[in-house]
Amino acid sequence: MRAALQVADEHRDHVEIRDCRSIAQGRAGFRDTRPEDAFDGAQQAAVEAVDAQLAWLHEFLEGVAAAAIGMTASVGFRTARSLLAVQRWPLVMIVAVFVAVGVLRWPLVPVAIVAGAAGLYVAWRNRQGAR
Incomplete structure (x- = not known):
């Protein structure tokens, strides 16, 4: 039984559906592999396709991480300063x-x-x- 993963690429007024196995085989250059190996590559291609569509989320999370690092450093320095007096x-x-x-x-x-x-x-x- 072969599972069919599909990735949706949005174009102006329509959505084009492509089979991930063909994407993975063409992109990675392993055309003569077993279907199971191509399916693993297809899963990776599907994740990468969805990941590329969520670029704004990565930028948002980088900003949140930077804010958390700054707040942690601020609390650490403030605590260290009060402890160093003693x-x-x-x-x-x-x-x-x-x-x-x-x-x-x-x-x-x-x-x-x-x-x-x-x-x-x-x-x-x-x-x-x-x-």
């Missing part, structure tokens, strides 16, 4: 995470787990010393 170790943690993820390109999740555990330990030690 303690210096939060600055060391911020710089260590920045260097590990941004410069050394270590994966974020393990770095965040280690930094979070180290921060909790240092905070606990500070509370024990304050008593």
